[in-house]
Amino acid sequence: MENKKSVLIFVLFGFITMLIGFNWFMWAPLLKPVIEQTMDVKPVFSELLLSAVPFSLVIFSYFAGSFGDSSPKRSTTVASILLGVFTVLRSIFSYNFTLMLVAHFGFALSATFAFTSWSPLSYRLFSKDKASKTTAYFTAFLTLGQILAFFISYPLVEKIGFYKFLFVTSIVSFLIATLYIVVIRNWDDRLINGKLNKKLPLSEGFKLVFSNKSLIVLSFISLFDIGVFKWLAGWYPKLNVAFKALDPTKASFINAFIIIGCLIGAMTIPDFSHRVKRVKIFFIVLPTVVISMLILSVYINGFSTLLLISTILGIALFPIYPLGLHLPSAFSKVGAENAGIGSGIILIFANIGGTIFPLIGSLAHSYLSSVISFGVIPMSIIILLGFIFEDPDTYQLARD
Secondary structure (H helix, E strand, O other): OHHHHHHHHHHHHHHHHHHHHHHHHOOOOOHHHHHHOOOOOOHHHHOHHHHHHHHHHHHHHHHHHHHHHHOHHHHHHHHHHHHHHHHHHHHHOOOOHHHHHHHHHHHHHHHHHHHOOHHHHHHHHOOHHHHHHHHHHHHHHHHHHHHHHHHHHHHHHHHHOHHHHHHHHHHHHHHHHHHHHHHHOOOOOOOOOOOOOOOOOHHHHHHHHOOOHHHHHHHHHHHHHHHHHHHHHHHHHHHHHHHOOOOHHHHHHHHHHHHHHHHHHHHHHHHHHHHHOOOOOHHHHHHHHHHHHHHHHHHOOOHHHHHHHHHHHHHHHOOHHHHHHOHHHHOOOOOHHHHHHHHHHHHHHHHHHHHHHHHHHHHOOOHHHHHHHHHHHHHHHHHHHHHHOOOOHHHHHHHO
16 A cells, blocks of 8 residues: 555656746746737746756755755655645736736746655665655656747747646646645654654755765766756757757657657666666766757757757756766765755755856857857867766765
8 A cells, every 4th residue: 555655756846847848948838929928028037837846956055956855755744735736826916017026936936845855765766776766756746847838838828828838737736735845744754764864954965965986076067967958949940940940849859858758768778777777978978968969959950850969968968967967865974864965965066057048048159159169169078087087986886
């Protein structure tokens, strides 16, 4: 019975994660045609709708991760409440951009509590071996929500209107969040081995995680990887509309196929990496593939070929993130007991990149300069960092 409840909690929180991904990335296809043109909002302010989540993750990830380590039941409940309440408020305030943006920042907090809860929740729901894979599955749920956003948000807004679209998404989010809270309320979220470390202050948490050189390297790998990912989400549709003369729907489809690739990669590569107990090689090979696809995209204008390139790009790009997100707990000094803190610190660095890259994306004024500045160069840095990175000690022991 307990096993069935564990699976139910996992699936429902997967849906919470998916809804967060949808409510976050639904803005990417809507920024130019709806927010900037219809609501007359300047691009630098409209971009805040995409940057709100990474900004929130930078500021609050450590606190949320520490909270998740002590009780993932409470932290995931908080995430669900924030998702349900603030998507409704965002819908109510949709007549005014400033009020809607404030409510959206409230929603962004739900992502902070959700993402930092993935590892602690997984270690309470499943065995240690299964838990390492489960975190990657949560990122797959997130990616699925982002795919849906790129496929349906702009067509739905065209069909039913912007305000009705926000109302429908808020009701769905509120209902799923309420169902999760009801299901998890009586669940015992103690660690299976009963061991729970005391909460570490910020300085001690960073000292613990950064006691290993590879975790410092991993933090910067995450920064550049998510920086590129968020730049693609915010600016790639605009680049394809401006320089390849694609209409907004086709541009959204290209991003959707990137996210489909991300989903395929998130569901396969981290699991394979965990099975073979090797990570270093992926931090060298995957960015190389991303660079190749980005350079190809500069010279390709055919829509079908761009879709194929985008899928391969996503398969190689996104797994770098889930590979790194659950990895701190694989280092024996961090362990499952501090999985939330470890993930939280990785999320802070990842979303520093996720905040900065979309905001400075406007500095490049051509397709080629954008791809080189925000794609090729960061991925090249990841390759160099990959050569410095060393696999976790528990992985090395398992291989011996």
